[in-house]
Amino acid sequence: MHRPVCITYDSTCDLTPALLERFGIRTVPLTIQSGERVFPDDGSYTSADLYAEYRKEGILPKTAAVSPQEFCAFFEKILAEGFDIVHIDISADLSGTCQNALMAVSELGAEERIHVVDSRQLSSGGGLLALQGAKLRDQGMAAEDIARELRRLAPLSDTSFVLDTLEYMWKGGRCSGVAALGANVLKLKPCLEMREGKLVVCKKYRGSMDKIYRQYIAERLAGKKVVEDWAFITHSGEVAEETLQELTALVKTLAPFREVFVTQAGCTVSSHCGPGTLGVLFLRAE
Numbered sequence: 001m002h003r004p005v006c007i008t009y010d011s012t013c014d015l016t017p018a019l020l021e022r023f024g025i026r027t028v029p030l031t032i033q034s035g036e037r038v039f040p041d042d043g044s045y046t047s048a049d050l051y052a053e054y055r056k057e058g059i060l061p062k063t064a065a066v067s068p069q070e071f072c073a074f075f076e077k078i079l080a081e082g083f084d085i086v087h088i089d090i091s092a093d094l095s096g097t098c099q100n101a102l103m104a105v106s107e108l109g110a111e112e113r114i115h116v117v118d119s120r121q122l123s124s125g126g127g128l129l130a131l132q133g134a135k136l137r138d139q140g141m142a143a144e145d146i147a148r149e150l151r152r153l154a155p156l157s158d159t160s161f162v163l164d165t166l167e168y169m170w171k172g173g174r175c176s177g178v179a180a181l182g183a184n185v186l187k188l189k190p191c192l193e194m195r196e197g198k199l200v201v202c203k204k205y206r207g208s209m210d211k212i213y214r215q216y217i218a219e220r221l222a223g224k225k226v227v228e229d230w231a232f233i234t235h236s237g238e239v240a241e242e243t244l245q246e247l248t249a250l251v252k253t254l255a256p257f258r259e260v261f262v263t264q265a266g267c268t269v270s271s272h273c274g275p276g277t278l279g280v281l282f283l284r285a286e
Contacts, residue, residue: 002142003113006083007134008074010066010097011041012090012268013127014234019261023134028074030097032267034061047237047270060171063268065096071104075114084143085114086133088126088150090268092118093197115147117154120197123269124232124261125159125281131230132283156284158224160193160202161234161269162216164209164276191216192273209276213247217280221254227283231257236265238275251280 009015011029020027029040034053039045041063054060066074078085089098098118105114119126129150136146163169189212191203203219205212233247244262251260269277 003082003084005137005143005146006078006085007130007137008085008087009130010089011266012123013130014123014263014265014269015127015130016263023131025130025134028066028070030066030268031064032061033064035059041267045267047265047267050267050270051275060168061267061271063271065100068100068103068107071101072107075104075108075110079110079113086117086143086146087114088117088119088130088133090122090126091120091194091197094122115143117147117150120154121157121159121194122199123159123265124234124263125157125194127232128157128230128281128283129153153283156286158220158284159281160191160220161273161277161279162189162191162205162212163273164189165274166190168272168274210243213243213278214250217247217250218254220280225285226255226257227285228256228258231255231260231280231282233260233262234265234279234281236270236273236275236277239278
């Protein structure tokens with residue numbers, strides 16, 4: 001008989017408190033640095049706070065990885081409760097968080113009890129892996145086997161977002177001022193997707209965001225076989241509630257998902273992508 005399993009993730013998974021509770025998933029927060037102030041990325045400092053500060057002060061908060069010391073404290077508590085751990089992190093190409101988790105496991109000498117999975121994803125694209133991990137845990141699978149299966153599923157997570165503005169990417173040093181200005185002048189809205197652990201531009205749209213959201217969703221789901229359990233519509237704020245309801249209905253007409261969750265991205269996504277960013281995220285079936 002194997003030990004009970006605890007599924008954990010860093011705070012970039014963008015799962016709501018209700019979903020974390022329902023699926024029995026625990027999170028460890030990254031850190032947000034805004035000027036001299038430091039906050040845990042646990043929902044106490046929201047994307048609305050971030051945008052207000054940026055518009056007023058011109059300062060874009062930065063996010064910092066979970067440190068090895070923070071991971072040690074987080075893992076030790078769960079191990080003491082008698083669990084083995086499957087821990088999932090934001091793509092190692094986007095953050096040092098996953099590397100720090102591995103360092104903590106080594107420091108604790110707990111390689112047989114803590115299994116770290118690099119999601120190769122961002123936001124709820126990785127959150128989907130956590131939900132699958134919880135499903136496998138509930139089926140009685142051991143931690144090592146769950147981790148192996150999640151690594152196999154990771155490349156099948158279809159993670160993408162369409163952006164309303166490149167200003168935040170430019171301010172964060174992730175695209176050139178020329179590219180941001182050109183997109184603004186031409187009213188181009190880039191679509192970014194996760195590809196082999198990195199965020200790349202895959203398409204550019206033009207027109208009103210309401211129209212673009214619909215076109216983007218239809219194109220992302222067109223002709224794809226999907227894992228039918230769950231899909232996410234994850235947005236960075238400042239998207240009308242009515243629009244979110246209409247897009248949820250659209251996703252349900254285009255693919256046979258049993259549940260479509262609408263979640264708001266935390267500060268990690270919001271600080272890089274800015275307001276009005278929205279993605280449809282799901283697992284592709286093989």
